[in-house]
Amino acid sequence: MLLLASLVVVSGATASPRSDNLVSKAVQALGGESALANAKTVAVKGTVRQWEPEQSVMPGGDMRLTNDSTFEIVVDYGARASRTDVVKNFVYPFPRTYTFSEIVTPDAGYVAGIDSMGRTKQSMESNPPAHAMSGLRLATTQREMRRASPMMFLDMLRNSDRVSDAPDITVGGVSYPAVNYTANSQTFIVAFDPQTNLPARIRTLDYDNVWGDVNYDLVLSDWRPMAGRQVATSQRYQLNGRTITERKIIDVQTNVPVAADRLMIPAEVKASAPKPATSAVPYQWVIRRQFHGFYLDSDNPSFDVRATSGLRLSEIGPGIQQVVGGLHNSLIVEMKDHLVAFDAPVTDWQSNWTLDAAKQKFGAKPVKYLVLTHHHMDHVGGLRAFAAQGATIVVGKGAGEHFRRVLAAPYRRNPNLPAARDLSGTPILEVADKHVLTDGQREVALYIAENPHSHAMLIGYLPAERLGFVTDLWNPGPPLGATLNPNQAAVVATVKRFGITPLKFAGGHGSTADYSTLAALEGK
Numbered sequence: 130m131l132l133l134a135s136l137v138v139v140s141g142a143t144a145s146p147r148s149d150n151l152v153s154k155a156v157q158a159l160g161g162e163s164a165l166a167n168a169k170t171v172a173v174k175g176t177v178r179q180w181e182p183e184q185s186v187m188p189g190g191d192m193r194l195t196n197d198s199t200f201e202i203v204v205d206y207g208a209r210a211s212r213t214d215v216v217k218n219f220v221y222p223f224p225r226t227y228t229f230s231e232i233v234t235p236d237a238g239y240v241a242g243i244d245s246m247g248r249t250k251q252s253m254e255s256n257p258p259a260h261a262m263s264g265l266r267l268a269t270t271q272r273e274m275r276r277a278s279p280m281m282f283l284d285m286l287r288n289s290d291r292v293s294d295a296p297d298i299t300v301g302g303v304s305y306p307a308v309n310y311t312a313n314s315q316t317f318i319v320a321f322d323p324q325t326n327l328p329a330r331i332r333t334l335d336y337d338n339v340w341g342d343v344n345y346d347l348v349l350s351d352w353r354p355m356a357g358r359q360v361a362t363s364q365r366y367q368l369n370g371r372t373i374t375e376r377k378i379i380d381v382q383t384n385v386p387v388a389a390d391r392l393m394i395p396a397e398v399k400a401s402a403p404k405p406a407t408s409a410v411p412y413q414w415v416i417r418r419q420f421h422g423f424y425l426d427s428d429n430p431s432f433d434v435r436a437t438s439g440l441r442l443s444e445i446g447p448g449i450q451q452v453v454g455g456l457h458n459s460l461i462v463e464m465k466d467h468l469v470a471f472d473a474p475v476t477d478w479q480s481n482w483t484l485d486a487a488k489q490k491f492g493a494k495p496v497k498y499l500v501l502t503h504h505h506m507d508h509v510g511g512l513r514a515f516a517a518q519g520a521t522i523v524v525g526k527g528a529g530e531h532f533r534r535v536l537a538a539p540y541r542r543n544p545n546l547p548a549a550r551d552l553s554g555t556p557i558l559e560v561a562d563k564h565v566l567t568d569g570q571r572e573v574a575l576y577i578a579e580n581p582h583s584h585a586m587l588i589g590y591l592p593a594e595r596l597g598f599v600t601d602l603w604n605p606g607p608p609l610g611a612t613l614n615p616n617q618a619a620v621v622a623t624v625k626r627f628g629i630t631p632l633k634f635a636g637g638h639g640s641t642a643d644y645s646t647l648a649a650l651e652g653k
């Protein structure tokens with residue numbers, strides 16, 4: 130027992146003169162211990178621009194700008210509470226503005242107003258709209274507030290047991306000395322500018338459902354004196370070196386009075402509000418689904434835990450099951466001795482669920498083909514679970530190289546799949562224009578659909594059943610508008626181009642609908 134205890138101490142975080150020195154110099158460069166400690170409240174104003182790399186038009190292509198926003202944060206350090214008022218101007222997938230506020234306390238989070246198209250039951254039933262943050266969002270928001278706060282350095286200075294040596298981080302040929310800082314079971318790697326001693330880069334080692342093990346960095350620059358200390362007025366967030374968020378700080382005030390009610394979560398919401406999640410937080414999913422305003426604020430990323438008991442199979446026809454119950458659907462088609470699946474939404478958790486459900490429904494038939502309609506992160510994030518059980522990945526022409534790189538990326542931090550298999554050799558089939566998967570009886574046809582949403586987009590079609598499968602271009606089920614939008618028009622054009630005659634479509638979103646309802650809008 131004694132031996133074990135001493136081993137734990139040795140392998141745990143140990144402060145060193147080197148790391149202590151880096152921290153104390155950084156605190157000095159930031160304005161000194163007392164300047165930080167004397168701030169009881171802080172108010173910060175700024176702007177934010179965000180880009181989503183995995184909503185690009187081309188697979189692996191340029192990121193899409195998703196929003197251009199402003200924010201005002203107030204933090205009461207004594208109350209350990211913050212309020213962020215946001216005006217978020219989205220440009221993707223369509224222009225809209227959300228004005229909302231987030232209140233974050235140590236054990237609950239609250240959103241007043243509408244902040245997403247993927248609203249939860251609690252938000253829909255609340256008047257005015259409001260909801261408790263999920264434990265996943267609360268833990269993520271707390272982590273990101275900690276990362277961006279200068280109080281991190283005060284905490285490091287005063288708790289050197291939370292700091293340990295880390296290898297230097299080298300960026301652009303410059304070597305930055307670094308330390309590990311662990312608080313609330315979250316570890317940051319903090320790198321310092323060797324010239325100014327100021328913090329330069331604050332890194333976490335995250336898991337991304339597309340790119341696997343990733344570095345997520347806050348890069349600090351353009352330091353200016355504000356409110357008695359140095360402030361990084363340029364704050365860029367980088368995912369594996371690509372800037373996906375650009376934040377500019379315009380104004381900082383300390384010790385402004387903050388009315389207590391501005392930081393208060395209504396008692397009736399707080400009563401059932403989840404505590405911050407403590408394990409397997411899909412940080413990148415939570416952060417980036419908010420970029421374009423489609424985040425579903427739920428403790429299961431796949432479905433609203435307050436609205437439904439979970440995912441379920443919905444039978445569309447003999448041997449044809451749609452996975453529904455969440456925001457993102459997939460489709461399973463039974464063949465003679467195997468299965469064909471369409472899309473692998475969200476995470477490998479959802480894929481594991483789908484593979485289990487398929488096994489119960491269809492016995493030991495393996496998924497031989499996973500057809501990915503397009504490369505966007507919300508429809509492919511669970512591809513590894515299918516690849517790991519031997520599926521061939523089927524994609525549109527031009528997407529193969531992208532998925533080869535995705536499948537070659539390490540995924541040791543995947544919370545849902547042991548990284549036991551090297552997936553880099555996964556077979557990938559590219560569909561140039563049309564391809565038919567067949568077992569000699571049932572046919573599953575795949576067609577390229579030219580459209581504005583995504584290059585290399587596939588539409589599925591079962592000719593005998595006259596059933597199509599479409600993702601994102603048209604969400605079958607919800608009411609249609611008075612005219613076709615460009616994506617819906619692309620579905621109609623594809624149907625015509627290939628001369629197919631669908632009766633019904635099942636969707637990667639929505640449910641199913643008669644094709645005639647869509648076709649009727651042509652020319653209107």
Ligand SMILES: [Zn+2]
Pocket residue numbers: 503505582583601
């Ligand atoms: Zn998409």
